[in-house]
Amino acid sequence: MLGTTLDHLLTAARYDSGTEALDIRPLELRPLLRDLYGGYVGEADKRGVELRVRPPRSPVVLQTDARSIQRVLSNLVANAVKFTHSDDTRAGRVLIAARMRGDRCRIDVFDTGIGVAPEAFEEIWKPYVQLNNVERDRERGLGLGLFLVGRIIEQLPDHTVTMASVPGRGSRFTVTVPAVTVDAYVPMAPAVPEAMPLPDLSPLRGAYVLLIEDDRDARTAVARLMAEWGVRVTAGVSLSEVLEKEADSDRTVDAIVCDYRLAGGANGIAAIAELRRQLGYSPAAVLITGEPDIEPLRVRAGPDTTVLHKPFRSEALMRPLLRAVAATRELERG
Numbered sequence: 648m649l650g651t652t653l654d655h656l657l658t659a660a661r662y663d664s665g666t667e668a669l670d671i672r673p674l675e676l677r678p679l680l681r682d683l684y685g686g687y688v689g690e691a692d693k694r695g696v697e698l699r700v701r702p703p704r705s706p707v708v709l710q711t712d713a714r715s716i717q718r719v720l721s722n723l724v725a726n727a728v729k730f731t732h733s734d735d736t737r738a739g740r741v742l743i744a745a746r747m748r749g750d751r752c753r754i755d756v757f758d759t760g761i762g763v764a765p766e767a768f769e770e771i772w773k774p775y776v777q778l779n780n781v782e783r784d785r786e787r788g789l790g791l792g793l794f795l796v797g798r799i800i801e802q803l804p805d806h807t808v809t810m811a812s813v814p815g816r817g818s819r820f821t822v823t824v825p826a827v828t829v830d831a832y833v834p835m836a837p838a839v840p841e842a843m844p845l846p847d848l849s850p851l852r853g854a855y856v857l858l859i860e861d862d863r864d865a866r867t868a869v870a871r872l873m874a875e876w877g878v879r880v881t882a883g884v885s886l887s888e889v890l891e892k893e894a895d896s897d898r899t900v901d902a903i904v905c906d907y908r909l910a911g912g913a914n915g916i917a918a919i920a921e922l923r924r925q926l927g928y929s930p931a932a933v934l935i936t937g938e939p940d941i942e943p944l945r946v947r948a949g950p951d952t953t954v955l956h957k958p959f960r961s962e963a964l965m966r967p968l969l970r971a972v973a974a975t976r977e978l979e980r981g
Contacts, residue, residue: 669712671804676707676745676752676826679717683743686937686957687724689862691741695733698724701744706829707752711806715799716824718940719808720754722792723820727758731817751805752826757819763812771810846962846969852877854901854972857889859918860935861910869904869935872961878968885910886918890925899979900930902971904964907936907944916948931971933964 684700691698709716724743733739742757763771771793800808805825812818856873860866861884870880881896883889886909893900903922905915915934923929932952936944945954953967 667715667802669715669802671710671712674709674711674713674716676709677702679709679713679720680743680745682717682957683720683724686721687728690725691728694728694731694739696728696731696739696741698728698741699743701742703746703752703828705747707745707747707826708829709752710825710827712803714940715803716806716822719796719799719822720756722796723756723822726792727756727760727818727820731758731760747826747828748823750825750827751823754822754824755819756822757817759817762814762816762818763810764814768810768812846966848876848965848969850969850972850976851965854878854968855896855898856880856902856904856968857893857900857922858882859884859886859889859903859905859909859915861885861906865906869964872964873904873968876965876968886913886921889922893926899975900926901975902930902968903932904968905932905934907934907938916944916952919948919952931967931974933967935959 680700680702684698688698720743724741727741731739731741737759740757740759743754744757745752745754747753773794796808800806800822803824807823808820810818810820851873854877856878858866858870858873858880860869860882863884866882866884870882873880879898881889881892883892903919905919905922907915909915909918915936919932919934929951932948934944934948934952934954935957936954937957938944941954941956948954955963
């Protein structure tokens with residue numbers, strides 16, 4: 648909780664001071680909406696909330712900073728899911744809807760949650776403000792999400808955020824972003840080639856990797872991907888399951904691949920450290936995360952751990968595994 652608080656406050660401070668590097672460039676909207684849905688549909692399902700996305704009729708290209716707009720929309724969707732509940736009288740719903748209005752794209756996050764009273768409309772943008780949470784239940788957040796949203800939007804050119812709400816019925820947060828439809832978008836010539844040639848995968852054949860991922864679909868997908876490269880994978884939902892399976896193996900572990908957020912409040916950085924301790928040596932690792940800001944994770948994870956942000960291309964995982972296998976083989980030869 649303290650780490651999350653510090654991350655939010657430092658991020659807000661960077662935007663306030665102008666030290667957060669902004670890279671305003673074209674960004675396709677549909678992949679952004681798809682990633683938002685993928686990032687929160689699991690939590691919504693657990694809460695009995697229906698999460699839906701309604702993209703614009705025509706593909707849209709935003710003119711924005713990708714990391715910043717992801718932070719903004721992630722905080723809004725996370726809040727909407729968190730404060731929307733289903734009961735016997737009403738099903739909880741959250742809708743992310745986008746549409747063009749002139750030279751702006753309007754992105755609405757609707758929810759059927761608890762709503763906000765008119766007298767609190769200004770208060771909710773202040774730090775540590777949490778309406779209807781007098782007991783300060785940290786599972787309901789820290790009261791910094793909307794504070795960070797406001798700070799970010801202030802620094803993004805021609806971006807706005809507004810809200811409307813009815814207590815007991817729900818809220819609507821609206822973000823407007825400069826944008827054009829795809830048919831009006833003329834892309835600039837790329838400064839670098841869009842695709843680099845894939846490396847030789849033969850060193851991965853026979854490599855041995857431990858995988859910890861508590862999401863079944865993600866675990867299956869990553870394990871299958873590595874298996875296609877010839878990697879032998881021991882996978883599990885938790886550190887204890889992987890350790891139990893690994894106990895019967897006499898093979899040298901070439902690399903560890905681990906999700907950051909694990910079941911039961913565990914995190915991948917601690918899991919990787921414990922795996923290394925149990926193994927008695929320190930194979931290189933890959934930490935996979937959907938966190939909006941991955942720089943603090945890179946610092947905490949250390950130089951022997953590559954941090955990948957979801958979603959990632961297959962070659963982004965391929966390259967650190969190749970480096971890990973090369974390092975292991977060098978040690979074996981030495």
